[in-house]
Amino acid sequence: MPTKELPERSEITIIGGGIVGVTIAHELAKRGEEVTVIEKRFIGSGSTFRCGTGIRQQFNDEANVQVMKRSVELWKRYSEEYDFPFEQTGYLFLLYDDEEVETFKRNIAIQNRFGVPTRLITPEEAKEIVPLLDISEVIAASWNPTDGKASPFKSTAKFAIKAEEFGAKLVEYTEVKDFIIENGEIKGLKTSRGVIKTGIVVNATNAWAKLINAMAGISVRIPIEPYKHQAVITQPIKKGTIRPMVISFKYGHAYLTQTSHGGVVGGVGYELGPTYDLNPTYEFLREVSYYFTKIIPALRELLILRTWAGYYAKTPDSNPAIGKIEELSDYYIAAGFSGHGFMMAPAVAEMVADLITKGRTDLPVEWYDPYRFERGELRGQALQMG
Amino acid sequence: MRPLDLTEKDPSKRVTIYFEGQPLEAYEGEKVTVALLANGIYWLTTSTGGRRRGAFTFGPVPMVVNGVKNVNARKTAVKDGMRLERQGYDDFQENVEIDEGKPVLQYVVDVAVIGAGPAGLGVVKEIGGRLTTAIIEERGWLGGDLKLKGVEQEGFGDPKEALNELSDLPENTRVFLKSVAIGVFDKGEYFLVPIVRGDQLIEILAKRVVLATGAVDNIMLFENNDYPGIFRRSDALEVMNVWGVAPGRKVAVVGAFPEEITAELDRWGIEYVVVPNPKRVEGNEKVERLIDANGNVYDVDAVIMSDGRRPDINPVTQAGGRLYFKRGYYRPVIDSNHRIREGIYVAGSAVSIKPHYANYLEGRLVGAYILREFGFEAEPCVYEERLKNYEPIAVPVHRLPLDEFNGEDVHICGCDVTLRKVDDVVKSGITDLQIIKRLTHLAMGFCQGRFCLFNGAVVVSQRTGTPMDKLDIPVARPPIKNVKMKVPARRD
Numbered sequence: 001m002p003t004k005e006l007p008e009r010s011e012i013t014i015i016g017g018g019i020v021g022v023t024i025a026h027e028l029a030k031r032g033e034e035v036t037v038i039e040k041r042f043i044g045s046g047s048t049f050r051c052g053t054g055i056r057q058q059f060n061d062e063a064n065v066q067v068m069k070r071s072v073e074l075w076k077r078y079s080e081e082y083d084f085p086f087e088q089t090g091y092l093f094l095l096y097d098d099e100e101v102e103t104f105k106r107n108i109a110i111q112n113r114f115g116v117p118t119r120l121i122t123p124e125e126a127k128e129i130v131p132l133l134d135i136s137e138v139i140a141a142s143w144n145p146t147d148g149k150a151s152p153f154k155s156t157a158k159f160a161i162k163a164e165e166f167g168a169k170l171v172e173y174t175e176v177k178d179f180i181i182e183n184g185e186i187k188g189l190k191t192s193r194g195v196i197k198t199g200i201v202v203n204a205t206n207a208w209a210k211l212i213n214a215m216a217g218i219s220v221r222i223p224i225e226p227y228k229h230q231a232v233i234t235q236p237i238k239k240g241t242i243r244p245m246v247i248s249f250k251y252g253h254a255y256l257t258q259t260s261h262g263g264v265v266g267g268v269g270y271e272l273g274p275t276y277d278l279n280p281t282y283e284f285l286r287e288v289s290y291y292f293t294k295i296i297p298a299l300r301e302l303l304i305l306r307t308w309a310g311y312y313a314k315t316p317d318s319n320p321a322i323g324k325i326e327e328l329s330d331y332y333i334a335a336g337f338s339g340h341g342f343m344m345a346p347a348v349a350e351m352v353a354d355l356i357t358k359g360r361t362d363l364p365v366e367w368y369d370p371y372r373f374e375r376g377e378l379r380g381q382a383l384q385m386g
Numbered sequence: 387m388r389p390l391d392l393t394e395k396d397p398s399k400r401v402t403i404y405f406e407g408q409p410l411e412a413y414e415g416e417k418v419t420v421a422l423l424a425n426g427i428y429w430l431t432t433s434t435g436g437r438r439r440g441a442f443t444f445g446p447v448p449m450v451v452n453g454v455k456n457v458n459a460r461k462t463a464v465k466d467g468m469r470l471e472r473q474g475y476d477d478f479q480e481n482v483e484i485d486e487g488k489p490v491l492q493y494v495v496d497v498a499v500i501g502a503g504p505a506g507l508g509v510v511k512e513i514g515g516r517l518t519t520a521i522i523e524e525r526g527w528l529g530g531d532l533k534l535k536g537v538e539q540e541g542f543g544d545p546k547e548a549l550n551e552l553s554d555l556p557e558n559t560r561v562f563l564k565s566v567a568i569g570v571f572d573k574g575e576y577f578l579v580p581i582v583r584g585d586q587l588i589e590i591l592a593k594r595v596v597l598a599t600g601a602v603d604n605i606m607l608f609e610n611n612d613y614p615g616i617f618r619r620s621d622a623l624e625v626m627n628v629w630g631v632a633p634g635r636k637v638a639v640v641g642a643f644p645e646e647i648t649a650e651l652d653r654w655g656i657e658y659v660v661v662p663n664p665k666r667v668e669g670n671e672k673v674e675r676l677i678d679a680n681g682n683v684y685d686v687d688a689v690i691m692s693d694g695r696r697p698d699i700n701p702v703t704q705a706g707g708r709l710y711f712k713r714g715y716y717r718p719v720i721d722s723n724h725r726i727r728e729g730i731y732v733a734g735s736a737v738s739i740k741p742h743y744a745n746y747l748e749g750r751l752v753g754a755y756i757l758r759e760f761g762f763e764a765e766p767c768v769y770e771e772r773l774k775n776y777e778p779i780a781v782p783v784h785r786l787p788l789d790e791f792n793g794e795d796v797h798i799c800g801c802d803v804t805l806r807k808v809d810d811v812v813k814s815g816i817t818d819l820q821i822i823k824r825l826t827h828l829a830m831g832f833c834q835g836r837f838c839l840f841n842g843a844v845v846v847s848q849r850t851g852t853p854m855d856k857l858d859i860p861v862a863r864p865p866i867k868n869v870k871m872k873v874p875a876r877r878d
């Protein structure tokens with residue numbers, strides 16, 4: 001049930017109230033801009049509340065490493081200022097053969113160049129970090145203690161509350177249905193609860209971005225498709241049992257960690273789609289149980305509380321589309337985050353707010369150029385979990 | 387006899403178990419939780435938040451059994467020499483045995499019926515062997531709640547005789563007892579209903595599914611409502627009528643439907659007092675007294691919540707059904723054939739609250755619809771007609787005196803979700819049940835909301851002014867009942 005009125009007008013309107021839309025609103029409102037978020041259900045109901053909580057700087061290209069380094073700074077700052085759980089408990093990639101080790105050595109070199117302190121460690125060191133690991137087949141691990149995790153619920157809710165304190169309006173249970181455009185200029189949006197007049201629109205709908213682009217009538221091709229990814233959570237166990245995010249490409253592209261509440265959460269690389277269907281599947285339950293118990297045998301005796309599905313909104317290179325769309329004034333997009341939109345959100349918010357308020361940003365936003373698909377300039381595949 | 391035994395037990399089954407090192411009398415085949423109760427032991431486990439918990443209120447009952455942690459005492463039977471110890475919810479077994487597990491079994495049937503209460507049995511009876519059926523039941527018996535009853539039941543008369551008649555099933559019925567269905571999955575051509583029996587994973591492939599999954603007893607909100615010694619009505623009935631053990635020697639009955647338990651207490655000669663407005667329970671390790679809103683103090687050793695039942699909506703929402711709010715509860719939206727969607731039917735108190743016999747008739751009705759769908763002759767209209775005599779029972783939602791309570795002691799959910807926690811979130815400006823759920827972990831623990839979601843909704847509705855029928859109610863996700871990871875982990 002919507003609890004807030006739809007404003008008659010707003011300078012800037014963000015479509016989509018996931019972590020990306022909410023942090024952009026927060027950043028803009030903090031800078032004194034008049035901004036409204038329109039969300040068709042409730043804050044976080046898209047992919048954000050369904051994510052695996054992970055936040056890492058261990059990427060395989062310069063742009064993502066830089067952006068994530070900035071994002072981690074912001075996660076740290078805001079979690080302290082706003083008091084929500086963000087812990088730098090690290091990401092631990094388990095490596096099982098020489099080829100994997102070589103690849104990670106190259107990634108580590110890039111990360112180190114930008115000051116991310118990742119290093120290669122021995123299986124025994126990995127076991128010291130997570131004593132429950134089965135390291136019998138592990139030959140090395142890539143370890144960065146400054147990566148981490150945050151509660152998607154508490155962080156998104158806090159950013160939303162703070163955005164409202166700065167004057168942003170967050171309107172839930174309201175769906176954007178169409179654009180009102182005159183001579184290439186946005187005049188307003190038609191919603192399920194009436195019209196809002198606005199001049200600047202940000203498409204932060206991630207898995208639904210192509211539908212909003214179609215409403216906007218833009219012709220540039222921005223291929224973002226919704227893929228179903230699932231996650232599992234177990235009963236809560238003693239806190240601190242599995243501190244880092246543990247990754248194993250060998251075992252099903254699995255990622256798993258423990259939430260601040262105590263449950264073991266994570267997923268595997270089991271993808272379905274493109275589809276908007278979000279029913280969890282039996283096959284996932286089987287896969288994730290098989291792989292997780294290979295990585296940490298003690299999980300065998302834990303109760304599974306539930307599984308769920310969300311979207312990886314994917315582009316052909318697994319990098320998002322972030323930037324201004326020139327053929328319409330003024331229209332921005334920040335969508336297509338694959339499996340890493342939660343972690344990036346604070347830095348994305350900074351980039352988008354910079355673009356809107358200053359027309360430029362210091363972060364390497366060109367990497368995410370929405371026109372790259374049309375130009376045939378795909379980036380290297382971003383390192384993706386799950 | 388042990389302190390709380392109501393009946394003489396078979397001496398040839400007598401064994402000794404040890405609880406925290408202390409030897410106790412028990413009987414082979416008894417549930418651990420019942421054997422301990424018979425000996426007067428109520429406090430069995432401790433929540434993550436450090437609250438003492440028994441076995442008959444809400445929350446899981448993990449115990450250390452023969453040195454192995456995190457064993458569900460509710461589902462463990464007594465064995466001679468068994469050693470039992472308390473633990474915390476978050477204690478787990480670090481060293482585990484790794485075996486390949488048992489091969490997954492698979493059965494193909496026309497109709498899978500989940501729940502073997504009067505409704506589920508009614509479905510199978512009506513089908514009468516003309517289609518192959520599987521009936522899946524979590525408890526160890528056929529008959530569901532009817533089995534718990536000792537007194538005459540409308541329409542059925544003597545419950546024992548009725549059960550004998552109902553349990554006489556056609557030969558081509560596969561019965562799965564002590565088996566939990568963890569969900570219904572649409573595979574296009576058929577439905578997959580995975581079930582777990584012990585550590586065994588079984589896949590039932592069925593053309594049609596019936597959810598006859600019943601209702602759950604309401605948990606009442608008052609201070610220390612999670613104490614050992616507080617019983618849900620159904621658990622109190624089970625310990626008396628199935629196991630011959632008293633919930634206590636002097637009990638308080640609370641809730642809007644005391645008559646659903648008092649006749650049974652009379653039958654066993656258990657002393658009780660009916661307290662309409664409980665405010666607080668006190669005691670050291672367990673219930674020792676109940677204090678009502680007027681300050682009256684009742685010295686009792688157990689409290690039975692008999693506050694009515696509401697449909698278990700989790701199987702319905704997991705299977706893709708929608709809900710509406712009527713007569714004081716959320717219930718499935720059904721079509722004219724009692725389906726929540728193509729291929730999935732619902733019957734019994736999963737639909738609405740009514741007497742056992744009406745649930746049975748509704749089971750027959752659904753059986754008749756299914757027969758007709760498969761081209762057999764059937765007369766659903768006969769049952770439709772007879773069901774008209776049963777207006778579903780309303781379970782009024784009372785305004786709770788929330789401000790009278792110390793919110794820290796009122797447990798909405800067995801996973802340490804207190805009234806205070808919910809209130810704090812509401813006070814921070816968040817009024818959406820969906821978000822409150824995620825910030826407090828309401829309905830995100832062991833029961834996935836089966837016991838706590840309704841009360842959470844009541845509190846949110848009352849605190850925010852949002853009517854119950856306007857709340858965005860979270861849906862259940864598989865597995866709808868907890869399963870150990872090793873069970874689905876097996877690879878063939």
Ligand SMILES: Cc1cc2nc3c(=O)[nH]c(=O)nc-3n(C[C@H](O)[C@H](O)[C@H](O)COP(=O)(O)OP(=O)(O)OC[C@H]3O[C@@H](n4cnc5c(N)ncnc54)[C@H](O)[C@@H]3O)c2cc1C
Nearest residue numbers: 016018019020040046047048051052054176310341342343
């Ligand atoms: C299983 C799983 C695990 C993941 N794990 C991680 C992880 O560990 N770390 C990480 O960083 N990322 C992870 N992700 C990815 C992450 O969830 C997403 O990238 C991120 O949440 C995207 O945020 P968003 O705000 O862009 O999108 P969303 O949260 O999807 O928000 C978009 C919003 O737009 C709304 N909307 C759509 N159409 C309209 C309309 N017409 N009108 C109004 N509103 C509309 C939707 O309702 C939705 O709420 C995971 C994803 C999944 C599915």
